[in-house]
Amino acid sequence: MQKTSKRLQRHTTGGDGAELTSTSVSGSRGESRSRITRDHFSDMPMEERTYRCTIPLIRPSKLTTRRRGGVGKELSEGWCLNFAVGCTHGCPFCYVDSIHKRFGASRYGETVRRRWGEYFMVPENLDAAIEKTPWSRWKGKEVLMSSTHDPYLPQLADKTRLILERALSAGVRLCIQTRSCLVLDDLDLLAEHKDLVRLQVSIATLNASLARKIEPRVPPPRRRLDVLRKAKAEGLEVGVIVAPVFPPTRLNSNGWKDLKALIGSLAEINPARIYGESLHARGQNLGLVEDALGERLIFPEGFDSAAEHVFYDQLTKYGLKGRWWPERG
Numbered sequence: 169m170q171k172t173s174k175r176l177q178r179h180t181t182g183g184d185g186a187e188l189t190s191t192s193v194s195g196s197r198g199e200s201r202s203r204i205t206r207d208h209f210s211d212m213p214m215e216e217r218t219y220r221c222t223i224p225l226i227r228p229s230k231l232t233t234r235r236r237g238g239v240g241k242e243l244s245e246g247w248c249l250n251f252a253v254g255c256t257h258g259c260p261f262c263y264v265d266s267i268h269k270r271f272g273a274s275r276y277g278e279t280v281r282r283r284w285g286e287y288f289m290v291p292e293n294l295d296a297a298i299e300k301t302p303w304s305r306w307k308g309k310e311v312l313m314s315s316t317h318d319p320y321l322p323q324l325a326d327k328t329r330l331i332l333e334r335a336l337s338a339g340v341r342l343c344i345q346t347r348s349c350l351v352l353d354d355l356d357l358l359a360e361h362k363d364l365v366r367l368q369v370s371i372a373t374l375n376a377s378l379a380r381k382i383e384p385r386v387p388p389p390r391r392r393l394d395v396l397r398k399a400k401a402e403g404l405e406v407g408v409i410v411a412p413v414f415p416p417t418r419l420n421s422n423g424w425k426d427l428k429a430l431i432g433s434l435a436e437i438n439p440a441r442i443y444g445e446s447l448h449a450r451g452q453n454l455g456l457v458e459d460a461l462g463e464r465l466i467f468p469e470g471f472d473s474a475a476e477h478v479f480y481d482q483l484t485k486y487g488l489k490g491r492w493w494p495e496r497g
Contacts, residue, residue, distance in 0.1 A: 217279050221291035224301040225249055225331070226340075231315055241443070241493060243343050243368075244312035249331065251294055252324055255317040257347060257385050258285020260460045261372075261412050264316045266451025284456060285385075290323060298330055303338035310341040320348035329354055336361040343368060345409070347386045349395055359402040366440070367399050368407040374430045378419040381460045389430075396437050406439045411493075412447035413475045415467045424478050431479070435486035442490035444479040446472045 229248035232238030236246045253268060253276055265284035272280040279287045291297060313319050319328045332354060335342060341364045344351065351358075351367065358365050369392050373379050379389050386392075396406045410430060416423050434442060447457070447465075458464055468474070476492040483490050 217277070217287070217289045218292040219253065219276055219289050220293050221251060221297050223293075223297045224305070225251060225297050226301065226303075226306055226311055229312055229315055231312055239496075242441075242491070243315075243345065245310040245341075247306060247309060247311040248315040249311050249313040249319075249335075249342075250316045251297070251314070251319075251327065251331070252288065252290050252317045252321070253280070254285075254288040256285065256288050256321050256323065257318055257383065259347075259383050259386065260284065260456035261382060261447055261453050263448070263450040263453065265453065267316070269451060284452070288321075288323065290327075294327055295330075298327070298334060301334070303334050303340055306335075307339035308341065310343055311335070312343050312345060314345065318346050318348055319344065320346045320350040322350065325350045325353065329357070332357055336364055339364065341365070345370065347371075347383065347392065349387045349391055352395060352398060355399060355402050355404075358399070358404055362403045362405070366405040366407055367396075368409060369395055370409040370411060371430060372410070372412055373414065373420065373426055374433065375420045375426050378414070378417065378426075381419065382414070382457065384460070393433060393437065396434075396439060400437060400439075406437070407441040407443070408434055408439050409443045409445070410434075410479070411443070411445040413444065413479075414447050415465055415471055417461055417465070418463055419461070423475075427475070427478055428482055431482040431486065431488070435488060438488070440489065442483065442488055443493060444475070444490065445493040446475045446495065448495050 226247050226249050229244055229246055230238045231241045231243040231248065232246040233242055234240045238246060253272065255262065255264065262284060268276070268280040276289060279289070313328075313331070317324075319331075332342070336357070343366050344358075345368045347370045358367065371389050371392050372382060374389050376388055379386070396408065400406050410427070413427055414420065414423055420426055431442070447454075454465060472495045476494060479490070479492050482488075
């Protein structure tokens with residue numbers, strides 16, 4: 169198994185100053201800044217490339233309320249902070265791949281045509297972008313970190329720490345969205361600025377067998393529950409995105425029972441907010457999910473509405489606050 173240095177800087181640039189350069193690596197990588205390992209990475213080849221990111225790093229985002237001109241997801245005040253293309257989690261249900269395949273080839277090259285989870289790019293000018301971003305411009309504004317990748321991928325965790333140090337010291341408010349346990353390495357810094365941070369963790373299921381198929385390189389669900397417990401113990405505001413809620417599968421034939429068990433476990437933690445969303449078709453994701461599960465997905469009629477009903481019923485049962493994100497019409 170290859171080891172990852174504390175600062176993973178394996179991207180090279182050609183003598184002609186080309187913005188995109190390529191190197192192929194095979195196998196899995198260890199986590200940086202953590203004892204957590206990635207033995208559960210698949211052996212698929214991963215193509216890593218670089219690109220030049222736009223400065224400033226903070227950009228407008230539609231992942232905000234409709235009142236702010238967004239899509240109705242309360243994850244920011246209309247700003248996001250992304251600093252990679254692709255995501256090594258490789259969750260087959262992810263919606264982001266459809267965005268890269270539709271809009272990304274002109275900027276990032278044909279690498280985004282590869283299968284989701286098999287391409288990953290970190291900006292070659294990321295250090296300069298962190299240095300040159302005028303963080304104080306967003307003082308007091310909430311920014312989502314991140315909307316197109318997990319900020320706590322092992323290849324990014326050290327850069328994430330640098331960004332946190334700059335943004336939080338400038339008074340930027342952050343909604344940190346992750347499926348990784350590596351965020352625990354930064355609890356000291358986040359707790360120091362707890363009035364500026366809300367930490368959200370995504371969990372799709374408590375069914376370990378299903379989770380291994382749909383989140384092949386992500387820590388198990390119950391370890392992510394532990395992240396929430398530890399963060400809350402440090403005084404952080406924590407939230408959860410319960411997504412995506414799946415229709416019945418061979419591994420999880422009673423999805424409603426699973427959803428109820430997950431919300432029941434969350435009730436013990438009492439997060440400030442719980443969001444829920446069912447699995448939606450975006451680009452190639454349903455085909456990738458079916459490949460991972462080895463079966464065809466069948467959505468019962470009215471599935472999204474039924475999931476919403478169960479979600480709100482369980483929130484009411486436990487006195488929890490939250491919102492369901494319905495399929496767009």
